[in-house]
Amino acid sequence: MLNRRDFIQTLVRGSILAGLTLLTGALVYRSRKGGCESGFACGSCPKSDGCNLAEAKAFRQTVWQLDPAKCIQCGRCATNCVMSPSAVKCFHVYAMCGYCDLCGGYFKPETKDLTTAAEHQLCPTNAIKRKFVEDPFFEYSIDKPLCIGCGKCVKGCGAFGNGSLQLQIDHHLCQNCNECSIARSCPSEAFSRVPAGKPYLLKSFGKELLPDKKTTSG
């Protein structure tokens, strides 16, 4: 008959054993992968800054970025970044956009008066500015300090327009955390490490519209 003390002892021993087994497995896995003995991936390794392994060097020469083609505008870029407001901002690809008066990324649906009044605007922080060019053209720009990276305008632009409003990590603000907290929660796995020399992934007119063609702008 196993008494309570024996049972707890056995349980603790069992837990330690299971833990050690997992740790050993992780170490074996890491050592097979590239000679690292820390047992951590570079993204979460406390020694990655001074590490001389090729894997760590490559990691240091890359930065986080999100792929607009995978982004589903879930709103987590606004809420999960360690920066406040988020280091993810809306970017406007001018080469794609006709600067239409009826911009689906600027106005709320069914807005009757196409004015700059706050109640007509889709952006919750009034971060999109527009300047009249000629009827019906307006030039749009993003007020970066106001933009919280919620992606609401990106969704509107993609649904009704050319998709010229896109979310990107602003590398003037990003802390390039070892483990990006937005990347961890991104449901569409849109975040990845990209070369530091080419840190943005803005897309222009895709081949899905007109194969091998240049962009048209208004």
Added chain:
Amino acid sequence: MKQRIIIGIALLLLLVVIGFMVWDFFLSRPEGAANPYAYDLSELKKSDTALNRYEEALQFTPGLEEIHGIAVDPAGRIFVAGKNGVKVFDDSGKLLRKFKFDGYADCITLGLFGNILLGMGDHVEIYSAEGKLLEKWKPANSESVITSIAATGLFVFVADAGAKVVYRYDHSGKLFNRIGEKDPENRIPGFIIPSPYFDVCIGKKGELWVANTGRHELEQFSPDGRLVTSWGVASMAIEGFAGCCNPSHFAILADGSFVTAEKGIERVKIYSPGGVLKCVVATPEQFEEGTKGLDLAVDPKGRLLVLDPVRNQVRIFVEKLKKK
């Protein structure tokens, strides 16, 4: 023995718990968390079912990649253009013939003697009914993006989204004039074409209609480029055209009514010759979200052919009463 079993089960449970925690910490991705900035488009896509007077009677897969253009000849044969080829089907979707070429056809129409006119990016190519290349017209503009072609017995009208004009050619490729070109001196504002959706059609009296998509209007022009009339309203409501660049495509029925296709709120509707909404042919629920480029054609039986590039199908809609 019994103790060992209990310990074994306890250890197993412990491992399960540890495994769950590992998954929860490192592998799981939160699903379904409320988005405080959600932009719900579903309400915009609902429409009054009483307006829906058409139903899908048939659909078939043409077996081409990147289908962009559809046309129907007077005998009801269906021509579908896509990447590297054109296929011809009878009215039930049975393949009759096909021919190949190198490149992407963005639009198609039928010309004299059964010739097939294709918009190939920046220029027009003309093939015989058997698929022999007859002519290759030079690009009219270095910025040309040919999105639509329409032909009468005398002229060929070519819509160029890059230059934002419609060219009027004869069937030999001689350019007569540019229609809708921006001319501030004569107060002609020009077409507003923010993206490569710029359709042209020939009306029942042989008149030219152009989709001025940035203004959400269909405009009629005389052959010499004079604006005759226009209709259309910008609105998210069912009566209007919403967002950027709609109607993306249109076709004209035998009675002069207009069939229109939209992107953003994916739908197909019919308007009277005067531009009053008559009914809905297909609602957003009938398309994949984000579908763009629904080219349209009308066959001699009055059936509406919708080219769905996302489902890669030719979808044929008929009036409910007619079917019964």
